[in-house]
Amino acid sequence: MHELSVTQSIVDSVLGEMNARGLERVGAVHLKLGRMTTFVPDCVKFYYDALTADTALAGSELIIEEVNVTGCCNNCGAELEFEEPFFICPECGSVDIEVLTGREILINALEVPDEGDIRVGNKGR
Amino acid sequence: MEIKVVKKALAAGEAVADEIRGKLAENDVYMVTFMGSPGSGKTAVIERLLETGLDGFRAAVVEGDIATTADAERLARFDIPIVQVNTEPFGGDCHMPPNLLSSGLEDLDLSTLDLVIVENVGNLVCPAEFDIGENLKVVVLSIAEGEDKPLKYPLIFRESGLCVVSKSDLAGALDFDIDRLRTNISRVNGTIPVIETSARTETGIDELEGFLIARIRET
Numbered sequence: 101m102h103e104l105s106v107t108q109s110i111v112d113s114v115l116g117e118m119n120a121r122g123l124e125r126v127g128a129v130h131l132k133l134g135r136m137t138t139f140v141p142d143c144v145k146f147y148y149d150a151l152t153a154d155t156a157l158a159g160s161e162l163i164i165e166e167v168n169v170t171g172c173c174n175n176c177g178a179e180l181e182f183e184e185p186f187f188i189c190p191e192c193g194s195v196d197i198e199v200l201t202g203r204e205i206l207i208n209a210l211e212v213p214d215e216g217d218i219r220v221g222n223k224g225r
Numbered sequence: 226m227e228i229k230v231v232k233k234a235l236a237a238g239e240a241v242a243d244e245i246r247g248k249l250a251e252n253d254v255y256m257v258t259f260m261g262s263p264g265s266g267k268t269a270v271i272e273r274l275l276e277t278g279l280d281g282f283r284a285a286v287v288e289g290d291i292a293t294t295a296d297a298e299r300l301a302r303f304d305i306p307i308v309q310v311n312t313e314p315f316g317g318d319c320h321m322p323p324n325l326l327s328s329g330l331e332d333l334d335l336s337t338l339d340l341v342i343v344e345n346v347g348n349l350v351c352p353a354e355f356d357i358g359e360n361l362k363v364v365v366l367s368i369a370e371g372e373d374k375p376l377k378y379p380l381i382f383r384e385s386g387l388c389v390v391s392k393s394d395l396a397g398a399l400d401f402d403i404d405r406l407r408t409n410i411s412r413v414n415g416t417i418p419v420i421e422t423s424a425r426t427e428t429g430i431d432e433l434e435g436f437l438i439a440r441i442r443e444t
Contacts, residue, residue, distance in 0.1 A: 102319050117230055121391045128229075131234070138350050138380055185379035186412045195415020199373040199383070205234040209227050
């Protein structure tokens with residue numbers, strides 16, 4: 101249910117970015133969505149289409165790339181990837197696990213019809 | 226052409242959470258958020274906690290609900306500042322967003338406080354997702370909800386710094402297996418402390434008070 105408000109934040113954020121860069125149209129928005137968030141990709145896409153209908157993003161596509169949950173064991177240093185939310189190190193049995201990826205909700209790139217290449221800031225979540 | 230952006234989608238909310246954190250730090254105020262399902266006993270735990278006197282620390286409570294001022298009225302008997310914020314009377318948001326908490330905090334004189342207790346909207350999913358500037362997130366799970374809930378709602382147990390098991394006096398009546406619950410919690414988060422409480426018998430309330438006071442002192 102809370103996909104509505106997070107999708108509104110995504111749309112606002114992209115519209116702000118378009119405004120700042122003087123972009124009139126965007127064909128697609130690439131979003132990185134961690135698997136350890138409570139946001140369901142299909143729901144976000146559904147709301148995206150509804151919320152962008154009367155904006156400069158109308159007709160654009162939201163492309164979601166899911167990010168796997170990875171972490172490292174603070175005891176033995178093993179690098180781990182988790183398929184399920186059970187955070188126990190398979191190497192040493194420690195439960196002291198730091199989650200490194202899987203919590204991000206990042207607008208990663210915008211596709212526009214023009215030529216050129218612009219790159220800005222890089223702050224991970 | 227593809228334009229690289231790399232921008233946090235929730236950056237606006239996170240900025241407000243940072244502002245809240247700044248204001249609290251400026252006034253040397255600790256903030257704890259209680260999260261959990263509707264009916265898990267969050268308000269009752271807060272009531273018992275306030276009855277302990279909190280070792281003289283001056284507390285205020287921000288009550289978050291979709292609708293009604295019922296919880297604020299329950300706490301009115303305590304001679305402390307209580308603020309009720311409602312997310313939307315007809316439906317509403319499933320969690321307390323940082324901007325709403327921020328407006329609630331404006332009604333408090335932080336310079337006169339040591340502790341702000343926030344009761345989030347009853348929900349075992351959404352409140353876990355959002356940083357609202359607190360020092361500590363507490364998840365309250367009543368034993369009536371079942372031993373399997375940490376496995377079904379892992380994020381809130383992962384994001385919290387303390388799990389309060391509530392209504393422990395009902396364990397016998399419900400054939401509740403506390404060891405199974407503890408095992409399930411530790412599969413999701415093996416480092417989270419767990420305190421068993423009952424608001425009815427006051428079991429565990431002193432331990433909870435002690436935990437919180439130690440955290441306030443070391444911050």
